[in-house]
Structures are given as structure tokens and as C-alpha cells.
Amino acid sequence: MEKIKIGIVGYGNLGKSAEVAIRQNEDMELVGVFTRRNPTDIKPTGNQIKVYPIADALSMQDKIDVMLLCGGSKSDIPVQGPYFIRYFNTVDGYDTHARIPEYYEQMNEIAIKNGKLALIAGGWDPGMFSIQRILAEAVLPEGKTYTFWGKGVSQGHSDAIRRINGVRDAKQYTIPLETAVNRIKSGEMPELTTREKHLRECFVVAEDGADLAEIERQIKTMPDYFADYDTVVHFISQAELEQNHAGLPHGGRVIRIGKTGGEAQNLQQMEYSLNLDSNPDFTASVLLAYVRAVYRLNQEGQAGAKTVADIAPAYLLPKSADEIRRDYI
Amino acid sequence: MEKIKIGIVGYGNLGKSAEVAIRQNEDMELVGVFTRRNPTDIKPTGNQIKVYPIADALSMQDKIDVMLLCGGSKSDIPVQGPYFIRYFNTVDGYDTHARIPEYYEQMNEIAIKNGKLALIAGGWDPGMFSIQRILAEAVLPEGKTYTFWGKGVSQGHSDAIRRINGVRDAKQYTIPLETAVNRIKSGEMPELTTREKHLRECFVVAEDGADLAEIERQIKTMPDYFADYDTVVHFISQAELEQNHAGLPHGGRVIRIGKTGGEAQNLQQMEYSLNLDSNPDFTASVLLAYVRAVYRLNQEGQAGAKTVADIAPAYLLPKSADEIRRDYI
Numbered sequence: 086m087e088k089i090k091i092g093i094v095g096y097g098n099l100g101k102s103a104e105v106a107i108r109q110n111e112d113m114e115l116v117g118v119f120t121r122r123n124p125t126d127i128k129p130t131g132n133q134i135k136v137y138p139i140a141d142a143l144s145m146q147d148k149i150d151v152m153l154l155c156g157g158s159k160s161d162i163p164v165q166g167p168y169f170i171r172y173f174n175t176v177d178g179y180d181t182h183a184r185i186p187e188y189y190e191q192m193n194e195i196a197i198k199n200g201k202l203a204l205i206a207g208g209w210d211p212g213m214f215s216i217q218r219i220l221a222e223a224v225l226p227e228g229k230t231y232t233f234w235g236k237g238v239s240q241g242h243s244d245a246i247r248r249i250n251g252v253r254d255a256k257q258y259t260i261p262l263e264t265a266v267n268r269i270k271s272g273e274m275p276e277l278t279t280r281e282k283h284l285r286e287c288f289v290v291a292e293d294g295a296d297l298a299e300i301e302r303q304i305k306t307m308p309d310y311f312a313d314y315d316t317v318v319h320f321i322s323q324a325e326l327e328q329n330h331a332g333l334p335h336g337g338r339v340i341r342i343g344k345t346g347g348e349a350q351n352l353q354q355m356e357y358s359l360n361l362d363s364n365p366d367f368t369a370s371v372l373l374a375y376v377r378a379v380y381r382l383n384q385e386g387q388a389g390a391k392t393v394a395d396i397a398p399a400y401l402l403p404k405s406a407d408e409i410r411r412d413y414i
Numbered sequence: 415m416e417k418i419k420i421g422i423v424g425y426g427n428l429g430k431s432a433e434v435a436i437r438q439n440e441d442m443e444l445v446g447v448f449t450r451r452n453p454t455d456i457k458p459t460g461n462q463i464k465v466y467p468i469a470d471a472l473s474m475q476d477k478i479d480v481m482l483l484c485g486g487s488k489s490d491i492p493v494q495g496p497y498f499i500r501y502f503n504t505v506d507g508y509d510t511h512a513r514i515p516e517y518y519e520q521m522n523e524i525a526i527k528n529g530k531l532a533l534i535a536g537g538w539d540p541g542m543f544s545i546q547r548i549l550a551e552a553v554l555p556e557g558k559t560y561t562f563w564g565k566g567v568s569q570g571h572s573d574a575i576r577r578i579n580g581v582r583d584a585k586q587y588t589i590p591l592e593t594a595v596n597r598i599k600s601g602e603m604p605e606l607t608t609r610e611k612h613l614r615e616c617f618v619v620a621e622d623g624a625d626l627a628e629i630e631r632q633i634k635t636m637p638d639y640f641a642d643y644d645t646v647v648h649f650i651s652q653a654e655l656e657q658n659h660a661g662l663p664h665g666g667r668v669i670r671i672g673k674t675g676g677e678a679q680n681l682q683q684m685e686y687s688l689n690l691d692s693n694p695d696f697t698a699s700v701l702l703a704y705v706r707a708v709y710r711l712n713q714e715g716q717a718g719a720k721t722v723a724d725i726a727p728a729y730l731l732p733k734s735a736d737e738i739r740r741d742y743i
Contacts, residue, residue: 105676109555130676186739206743213549213684215743216727220542222742223703223730224696226438345699347434347459351691353699355542358687362680367553370674370682374552394738398545399723401552409723410515413551414535414544 088114089380091373092142092149092173094165096120096127098240098333099178100155102369104129110373112403116149146172151376153177155369163188170196170203170390174383176376178208178368185211185392193390202383203390204375208368209359210234210337216393217339217357225343225353229274233266233282235259237335237364245310246287249303251295254323256330260284261338272352274342279313286317290326335364374401417443418709420702421471421478421502423494425449425456427569427662428507429484431698433458439702441732445478475501480705482506484698492517499525499532499719503712505705507537507697514540514721522719531712532719533704537697538688539563539666545722546668546686554672554682558603562595562611564588566664566693574639575616578632580624583652585659589613590667598669601681608642615646619655664693703730 089112093100096118107115108131117135120127124136137145142152152169154177156162162179169175170192179188185206192203206212210232218230239259246255265282268275275281287304291297301318304311338358345351361367375393378400382391399409418441422429425447436444437460446464449456453465466474471481481498483506485491491508498504499521508517514535521532535541539561547559568588575584594611597604604610616633620626630647633640667687674680690696704722707729711720728738 102674106674109674182743185743186736189739211743213553216549217686218742219727219731219738220545220703223706223727223732224542224700226699343699345431345435345438345692345695351695353691353696354687354689356685356687356689357546358685360683360685362682363674366674366680367682370555370672371553374549377552392739392743394728394743395726395735397724397726398548398552402548403552406724407515409548410518410721413547414511414514414540414721414723 086112088112089377090114090116090148090150091376092116092119092145092152094119094139094142094152094154094169095156095161096122096129096136097155097157098365099369101130102363102365103153103155103372104131104134106366106369106373109370110377110403112377113373116145119152142169143172149173150380151176153372153376166192166203166205167195170201171199172201174202174379176204176207176372176379178212178372179206180208180211182211189390189392197389200388202379202388204379204392204396205390206392207372207375209361209371212368212371212393213359214337214339214357217355218341219394221339221341221343221355221357225341225345225355227345227349228341228343228353230339230341231265231269231277231282232337232339233261234337235261235283235335237337237361238330238333240333242285242287242310245307246289246304249300251292251300252289253292254290254326256288256326258286258288260286266338266340269340269342270354272342280315283314284317285311285314286319288319288321288326288330290323291320332362333364334362335367336360377401377403415441417441418706419443419445419477419479420705421445421448421474421481423448423468423471423481423483423498424485424490425451425458425465426484426486427694428698430459431692431694432482432484432701433460433463435695435698435702438699439706439732441706442702445474448481471498472501478502479709480505482701482705495521495532495534496524499530500528501530503531503708505533505536505701505708507541507701508535509537509540511540518719518721526718529717531708531717533708533721533725534719535721536701536704538690538700541697541700541722542688543666543668543686546684547670548723550668550670550672550684550686554670554674554684556674556678557670557672557682559668559670560594560598560606560611561666561668562590563666564590564612564664566666566690567659567662569662571614571616571639574636575618575633578629580621580629581618582621583619583655585617585655587615587617589615595667595669598671599683601671603671609644612643613646614640614643615648617648617650617655617659619652620649661691662693663691664696665689706730706732
């Protein structure tokens with residue numbers, strides 16, 4: 086079998102997870118990891134994996150089918166996406182929801198010009214949750230969709246706490262409020278405020294002699310991140326943080342409540358939920374399924390940018406159409 | 415806006431639900447109901463809905479974009495699918511899982527010859543659940559997928575009981591066993607027998623003087639339907655059946671447990687669940703979303719047979735690609 090040859094760009098949490106996850110997919114092989122750091126500083130877990138400076142990628146166009154962009158959405162992908170899509174098919178998990186339309190336009194134009202295919206905004210939200218929101222509304226047009234995140238670690242919020250003066254380390258959990266979930270499932274279709282949907286719980290290691298009350302005040306009043314939520318702050322030791330809060334679990338739910346029937350008398354409920362021990366492992370696994378789709382669609386002659394909304398499920402699974410009809414339908 | 419013009423073939427539970435559900439979709443209109451019965455015997459709930467004998471459909475090819483086949487999978491769809499796909503795009507909920515491959519081949523050949531598009535095996539299982547099984551395995555290649563049905567009324571099993579001598583009426587509930595669900599969610603990945611996954615509960619109205627013990631024996635030993643399950647039989651009055659068991663609720667779950675990480679140390683869980691007050695309403699609603707997709711894809715020039723595995727989510731929702739990227743991704 087001809088394997089799909091993959092390059093990983095960026096070797097943080099997501100890149101590391103992708104390296105391992107490729108081994109779970111028999112139809113894929115990892116050609117190498119590309120980094121802006123000094124390649125000798127990076128030690129992939131697989132001992133035969135090669136690490137290259139990003140600039141070397143250009144000379145490897147015939148060796149790589151799809152580049153998996155594992156950098157951050159804030160400053161890496163907005164630069165790396167438009168660069169790599171000129172030379173390679175790409176898959177990324179760009180997750181700045183508000184900027185997806187403009188990122189799409191940019192990627193689509195360059196991709197079409199170069200005959201390449203980009204899957205943007207893969208992962209679980211955006212990604213799997215986006216698919217569920219679309220399916221849910223398509224099949225239950227009269228209703229309301231709710232997305233909850235957690236319980237899980239928000240890396241963005243943890244980082245925001247770490248930037249506060251006097252904070253040495255921190256982990257922030259996003260926790261869905263079951264009272265809200267229960268109101269929804271009762272069929273009430275409530276309008277919920279940000280505060281009514283999620284709680285934020287913070288575990289903070291302070292520097293010696295730091296002003297704890299001031300740190301707590303700064304967290305709870307931080308705009309966008311915490312001000313609109315009920316937030317709980319616990320100060321703990323570094324040892325406790327490392328022992329009890331080392332992982333990156335996450336998850337969430339998309340719930341749609343719809344009504345059908347002549348008098349809208351029938352309540353219909355759909356729920357999609359994820360419960361993940363490792364957020365980066367799962368995100369990497371989703372992106373790899375879309376690597377397969379991008380590879381196949383580009384082989385069929387398609388170019389441009391796509392999101393998960395544009396990909397038929399069959400392209401994601403390494404099975405023939407006959408096998409899918411026989412075993413999955 | 416140009417509306418999608420729909421014909422409904424068959425006016426049983428599913429056809430009735432489809433008639434009402436079309437009104438929830440602003441981009442659709444119902445042209446008429448087609449029946450093998452005497453058209454004057456059928457009274458649609460919408461008072462301007464026309465009812466035609468099936469034979470009249472042939473002269474209405476320019477008036478109907480998609481025919482929604484609402485007959486049964488046992489004897490209606492295997493005849494009506496191959497007939498209607500010669501003249502119309504079709505959508506059906508053919509649900510005899512084992513025969514989907516041969517039905518597909520037959521429909522695909524005729525559809526291609528006639529430039530029409532058929533969506534076969536839509537609904538929720540096959541249908542929404544098929545999509546979830548494909549997505550789940552694509553993103554978590556190392557793992558195991560479980561499908562549970564219920565709690566809900568199985569019309570096929572209720573019918574089977576009604577055919578027993580001495581039975582006047584019956585309703586059968588398929589009930590998922592929470593013990594099995596809990597074992598799965600613990601990460602155990604058990605191999606489960608039929609008996610370990612579902613219980614069958616039967617509410618039976620017997621004829622006066624019928625041999626209840628014999629009816630119960632015949633139910634519990636009925637091959638395919640009950641013999642492989644733990645089955646509970648309750649004899650009740652017709653009045654009680656009508657009061658407490660009049661609806662057609664159903665639902666179910668697709669659960670996948672996967673493992674990721676270098677030592678498969680991370681448990682990753684996906685679950686899709688439906689909780690439906692009305693099974694036919696929901697099935698009809700799903701089929702209508704695929705009517706939209708079939709209409710659009712045929713407008714784009716596609717012909718042949720497809721299943722839900724072959725349709726990108728965006729085709730199901732009456733929104734532009736821009737709106738989907740902005741509001742759903």
C-alpha cells in the first residue's frame with residue numbers, strides 16, 4: 086500500500102501527539118518534523134524521526150503529501166498556513182473562530198493558484214463540534230443548539246493567569262454547569278448567559294511573598310477571560326500542581342433540542358459528547374483523519390480551502406466505499 | 415426563493431410525519447402525496463395537500479424535484495426505489511442493513527443511466543448513527559464502537575408479537591442495559607453478547623380466553639426477534655395500552671472508546687445520543703435534510719446512488735458556505 090507521507094510543522098503538545106498518532110494509522114507515514122528551533126534541540130519520541138529546519142521543507146515537495154500545521158493559532162498558523170499552502174497540501178486546527186472567514190479566503194486563493202488543498206479549522210471545536218452543530222440544525226430546524234466545554238484544562242486561560250505578576254504557574258479548568266444542562270434537557274430552551282453556562286476554576290502557584298488577594302482580584306476581573314464568569318481561585322504548591330494537575334484532559338458537549346409535530350408537541354434531543362484524557366492527542370487524531378481526506382481529494386483533482394463542513398464522512402476512513410456500505414451504514 | 419418541490423410516496427407514520435416536517439423547512443414545498451390506496455381514503459393534515467394515485471407520478475416529472483419514499487423496507491422500497499429513480503431523484507430510509515449493498519448497486523445503476531440521484535438508507539440508524547460510527551473510527555483508529563438502541567418502541571418487534579395467535583395488540587420496548595454502558599465507559603472495551611446489551615419489554619393485550627402462558631412462551635422463543643434476549647412480558651388491557659403506550663418514542667447511542675498516546679495510556683470517549691419523543695417525526699426530519707442535499711448535488715450534475723457517508727455536512731443546511739463558516743464552524 087502506498088502510504089500518505091506527512092510532515093509535521095511545530096513540535097509542541099500538538100506536534101508531539103501527532104507524531105505518536107501517525108503510528109496508529111497504517112496508511113500514513115511521518116517523513117519528518119519541521120521546526121523554527123534548532124533541530125538538534127528536538128527529540129522526537131520515535132528514534133528514527135528526522136527533524137529539519139523549516140526552510141528545508143521547500144526542497145522536499147516531492148517527498149511530502151500533506152503538511153500538518155501544529156503551531157498556535159495566534160501567531161504561527163496565520164503565517165505558516167499561507168506560506169506552506171503554496172507548496173503543499175495542508176491541514177491545520179486554526180481555532181480563532183472570529184477570524185476563520187478571513188483566514189479561509191486567504192488560504193483558498195493561494196491554494197487554488199497552486200493546485201493545493203487546505204483543510205482549515207480541524208480538531209474538535211472547531212471540527213467535530215462544528216459538524217454536529219450543522220447536522221443538528223439541518224435535521225431539527227425548529228430548535229436551539231448549545232455548546233458546552235469541559236470539564237477540562239483551557240491552555241489559553243492557564244497562560245493568561247501565568248502572565249500575572251507574582252504567579253509562578255497555573256492551571257485553569259473550564260467546568261460546564263449541570264444546572265444549565267438540566268434546564269436544556271427539560272425542553273425549556275433557555276437563553277443562557279456566559280455566567281450560567283460555565284464555571285472557571287483556577288489552581289495557582291504564587292511566588293514567595295506575592296500578594297494573593299491582588300492575584301485573585303486580577304484573575305477574576307480579567308476581561309474576556311474571566312470577568313464574565315464565576316471564577317474560583319485556589320492557591321496551591323508547585324508540588325501539588327505537578328502531582329494533581331499535570332494532564333491536559335478536556336471534553337464538551339453539543340446539545341440540540343428540537344420540536345416536531347403539528348403542534349410542536351414532540352421534543353427531540355440530540356447530544357454529542359467528548360470525554361478526553363488528552364486534548365492534544367485527540368485533536369491530533371482528528372487532524373490526521375482530515376489529512377487522509379485532503380490527500381484523497383487532492384488526488385481527485387480538488388484544490389482550494391475547505392472546512393470540516395465540506396468533507397463527506399467516507400473520505401475520513403481508510404476503507405473502500407463497499408466496505409463502508411457493508412460495515413458502517 | 416425557488417423552493418425544493420417534494421413528492422411523498424406512502425402515507426403511513428413516516429409519510430404523515432414528513433408532511434408536517436416539510437412545513438418546518440422554508441426552502442421546501444410539498445407537491446403531493448402518492449399512494450397505492452384509493453386517494454380519497456387519505457386525509458393529509460394540511461387541508462390543501464393533494465393526494466394522487468402512484469401511477470400519476472409519471473406525468474409529474476417536471477413538477478417534482480425529489481421523491482421521498484416513505485414505504486416499508488420489507489416490500490415497498492425494494493420495488494418503489496428502482497421504479498421511481500428512473501424518473502425522479504429519490505430519498506429513502508431503506509433500513510435492512512444486510513441488503514444495503516445490493517440495494518445500492520441496483521439503485522446506482524438505474525440512477526446513473528437516468529441522470530438522477532438517490533440517497534438510500536437515510537434516517538437515524540442507518541443514517542445519523544452511520545455518520546457517527548464512521549467519524550468515530552476515523553478519528554480514533556484504536557478502539558471499539560458500540561451502538562445501543564432505546565429506550566424505545568420497535569415497530570417490527572411489536573408487529574411480530576401481534577402476529578401470534580391470541581394476541582389482539584402489543585407494543586415492544588427495546589431497552590439498553592445500563593450495566594453494559596457502564597462497563598464500556600469504564601474503558602474496559604468488553605465483547606458484549608446480544609443478551610448483555612439490550613432487554614426487550616413487551617406489553618401485550620390478549621384475546622378473551624387466550625392461553626397467556628403459551629403466548630409468553632411463543633414470544634420468548636421467537637428466533638431473531640426475542641430468543642437471544644432477556645424478554646419481559648406484561649399482559650395489560652387494551653385501555654391501558656392505549657393510555658400508556660400510544661406514542662412512538664425511541665432513541666439510542668453510538669459510543670466509541672479509543673486509546674491514544676505512546677503507551678495507549680489516554681482513554682478518549684465519544685458519544686452520540688438521541689432521545690426522541692417521536693421516531694417517525696425524527697426520521698422524516700433527517701430524510702428531508704437529505705432531500706436538500708440530493709436536490710443540490712443533482713443540480714451540480716451528480717447522478718447515482720449515495721449514502722450518508724458520501725454527503726458533506728454543508729449540503730444539508732439551508733445556508734451559504736460563508737454563513738456556515740461564520741456561524742457553525
